[in-house]
Amino acid sequence: MPAPESALLEQMFHRMAVSRAIERLMLRHTREERFSGWWHPGEGQEAAPIGATAALRHDDYVWYQGRGCAWAIGKGMDPLPILGDLLGKMNGATRGKGGGVPHWADYSLGIMGEGATLGSVYPLAAGSALASKIRKDGRVSIADFGDGTASRGTFHETMMHAVAWKLPLIYFCENNGLLVGTRTEQVSASADIANLAKGYGIPGVVVDGQDAIAVYEATSEAAARARAGEGPTLIEAKVTRKHGHYAGDPQHYRDPDYLKDYRDPVDILAARLSGNAAARIIEQADAEVAAAYEAAKAAPEADVSVIERDLYHVA
Amino acid sequence: MSHEVMGYNAAMGLGLVEEMRRNDSIFIMGQGVVTGGWFGMEKGLVAEFGTDRVLDCGIAEAFEAGLAAGAAIAGMKPVINMGFGDFALIAGDEIYHKLAKWRYMHGLDVPMTAVIIFPIGAMGGAGPEHSSCTEVLGMHFPGLKVVVPSTAADAKGLMKAALREPNPVLFHSVQGLGWTRSDVPLDPDFVVPIGKAATRRAGQDLTILTYGSMVPRALEAAERLAGEGIDAEIVDLRTLVPLDWDHALESVTRTHRAMVVHEAFRTAGPGAEIAAQIQERAFFDLEAPVLRLGAKDFPLCQIAELEQAAIPSVDAIAAEARRLAAI
Numbered sequence: 001m002p003a004p005e006s007a008l009l010e011q012m013f014h015r016m017a018v019s020r021a022i023e024r025l026m027l028r029h030t031r032e033e034r035f036s037g038w039w040h041p042g043e044g045q046e047a048a049p050i051g052a053t054a055a056l057r058h059d060d061y062v063w064y065q066g067r068g069c070a071w072a073i074g075k076g077m078d079p080l081p082i083l084g085d086l087l088g089k090m091n092g093a094t095r096g097k098g099g100g101v102p103h104w105a106d107y108s109l110g111i112m113g114e115g116a117t118l119g120s121v122y123p124l125a126a127g128s129a130l131a132s133k134i135r136k137d138g139r140v141s142i143a144d145f146g147d148g149t150a151s152r153g154t155f156h157e158t159m160m161h162a163v164a165w166k167l168p169l170i171y172f173c174e175n176n177g178l179l180v181g182t183r184t185e186q187v188s189a190s191a192d193i194a195n196l197a198k199g200y201g202i203p204g205v206v207v208d209g210q211d212a213i214a215v216y217e218a219t220s221e222a223a224a225r226a227r228a229g230e231g232p233t234l235i236e237a238k239v240t241r242k243h244g245h246y247a248g249d250p251q252h253y254r255d256p257d258y259l260k261d262y263r264d265p266v267d268i269l270a271a272r273l274s275g276n277a278a279a280r281i282i283e284q285a286d287a288e289v290a291a292a293y294e295a296a297k298a299a300p301e302a303d304v305s306v307i308e309r310d311l312y313h314v315a
Numbered sequence: 316m317s318h319e320v321m322g323y324n325a326a327m328g329l330g331l332v333e334e335m336r337r338n339d340s341i342f343i344m345g346q347g348v349v350t351g352g353w354f355g356m357e358k359g360l361v362a363e364f365g366t367d368r369v370l371d372c373g374i375a376e377a378f379e380a381g382l383a384a385g386a387a388i389a390g391m392k393p394v395i396n397m398g399f400g401d402f403a404l405i406a407g408d409e410i411y412h413k414l415a416k417w418r419y420m421h422g423l424d425v426p427m428t429a430v431i432i433f434p435i436g437a438m439g440g441a442g443p444e445h446s447s448c449t450e451v452l453g454m455h456f457p458g459l460k461v462v463v464p465s466t467a468a469d470a471k472g473l474m475k476a477a478l479r480e481p482n483p484v485l486f487h488s489v490q491g492l493g494w495t496r497s498d499v500p501l502d503p504d505f506v507v508p509i510g511k512a513a514t515r516r517a518g519q520d521l522t523i524l525t526y527g528s529m530v531p532r533a534l535e536a537a538e539r540l541a542g543e544g545i546d547a548e549i550v551d552l553r554t555l556v557p558l559d560w561d562h563a564l565e566s567v568t569r570t571h572r573a574m575v576v577h578e579a580f581r582t583a584g585p586g587a588e589i590a591a592q593i594q595e596r597a598f599f600d601l602e603a604p605v606l607r608l609g610a611k612d613f614p615l616c617q618i619a620e621l622e623q624a625a626i627p628s629v630d631a632i633a634a635e636a637r638r639l640a641a642i
């Protein structure tokens with residue numbers, strides 16, 4: 001599988017830098033601004049979504065889990081609708097329905113949304129994958145999930161059918177080794193979620209989730225396989241959750257030196273860029289996010305009209 | 316356009332077939348739909364539409380309902396035959412969160428068509444996990460439309476309406492009525508609008524608000540009552556969400572007495588909400604409290620006679636109506 005060309009590399013790095021700037025901003029914001037929402041920091045895990053989304057087509061479907069913001073950024077969403085949403089403003093992606101748990105969706109970008117009952121997107125992703133199979137539109141669907149929700153019943157229900165029907169579906173696991181505070185091996189016979197693929201007779205690929213290029217390559221292969229009608233792949237990106245389960249989590253369950261071997265995905269991808277491109281892009285991303293934050297703060301607060309909006313569609 | 320006498324399930328199937336011909340985004344999935352279906356309604360579908368649009372799946376209700384949500388979000392029009400209404404509980408997250416709330420929580424005002432068929436109610440000894448009337452769940456959780464046809468014509472017309480509806484519909488087919496036959500319009504543009512009740516029998520003395528399996532029983536009870544000088548009006552609600560309050564209140568404010576009859580459990584059943592709202596909205600037009608008849612608050616037995624003894628009979632409806640008329 002070829003490595004991404006330099007234009008794509010720069011785009012990936014830009015989106016990663018934007019995601020990182022939002023992560024840093026949200027940690028500061030929750031600490032200093034008495035943020036009432038539930039923010040689940042994704043700092044340190046950006047390479048997995050950035051690498052995966054870079055391997056997808058514009059119209060491929062992404063159903064993501066709720067840590068961080070890099071899936072939506074990676075698929076092309078701007079920082080403003082994300083920050084507007086997190087701050088509960090009317091200019092957010094959900095137009096006032098937000099506040100911490102991400103429900104950013106833009107169907108025109110293939111950003112299908114997030115299920116806040118964790119691990120609930122497997123069958124939904126199979127639904128869009130089946131739609132693609134029926135329509136023969138060549139699109140691929142990604143069900144993104146954390147290692148903790150590999151124990152969900154619908155993981156198995158959906159995989160059974162997706163394999164039998166050769167659906168254009170990718171199971172994408174971000175394994176950070178922690179189910180809130182529970183270690184994966186306490187609830188799973190295998191430390192590798194990818195091992196589960198063996199029982200279904202599909203490829204189960206473990207990839208370095210701190211390296212966006214490695215994730216890009218694995219996802220490109222899985223997407224090609226899906227588009228060729230060969231069915232699902234299970235990708236497991238080994239990632240590092242740098243912060244707590246939620247912003248402010250005291251993390252009593254952590255080994256105190258858990259970050260001693262930490263490898264930052266921004267540094268790893270920056271090393272692939274030439275010249276001073278990385279520094280230039282980071283500066284640009286920081287400025288974009290700062291401007292979006294100001295625009296979000298200045299936007300109108302969600303008002304009570306939000307409560308009775310979007311329940312039923314009127315043709 | 317002509318009419319034909321046909322069975323309730325067959326009419327529901329005809330509605331589905333006609334809409335599948337009109338719109339190639341519609342597909343149906345369930346257990347045994349390729350091979351003809353448990354209830355006969357899918358017969359012949361695969362021959363006409365192929366296995367891309369007619370799919371058999373495993374016993375995996377959460378998957379089925381979740382797939383419907385995802386496919387509908389992606390612009391398809393899925394129809395899932397859940398086999399039994401009881402199985403709504405297995406797919407609770409997928410139905411009452413994903414189908415009902417996805418657009419709401421993502422702030423999207425977009426169409427989303429999906430039809431989940433829940434066969435409900437007693438069918439002659441199917442037992443406590445295959446006879447539940449789960450329609451009240453769709454009333455409680457906002458975001459879904461809820462229909463319960465009582466005639467073959469409505470089974471067809473409401474299925475067609477559900478497939479033209481830009482919102483998810485829980486379509487409760489009544490197991491006890493599945494093989495009952497009545498007149499069905501063959502016009503492919505015949506649709507029964509969601510949210511419209513129908514008066515099945517006009518009367519002056521009291522109103523029986525009912526739906527589904529209890530409609531024919533209420534009509535039979537009304538004929539007996541007529542011989543005793545009690546003139547009962549029978550309103551078939553047909554849709555529970557949105558409920559046709561205008562129709563219900565027009566009848567009740569004219570007869571001044573109302574009772575709600577359904578096969579679902581009496582406690583916290585649909586009748587609790589309906590009776591409460593009638594009392595709130597029409598208190599000063601009422602001559603008597605709004606009464607409720609529903610199933611005994613016990614799981615249904617497998618012995619067919621015990622099953623029937625637990626749900627409202629024609630005798631029980633007539634007796635309650637006499638009590639109402641005498642208050």
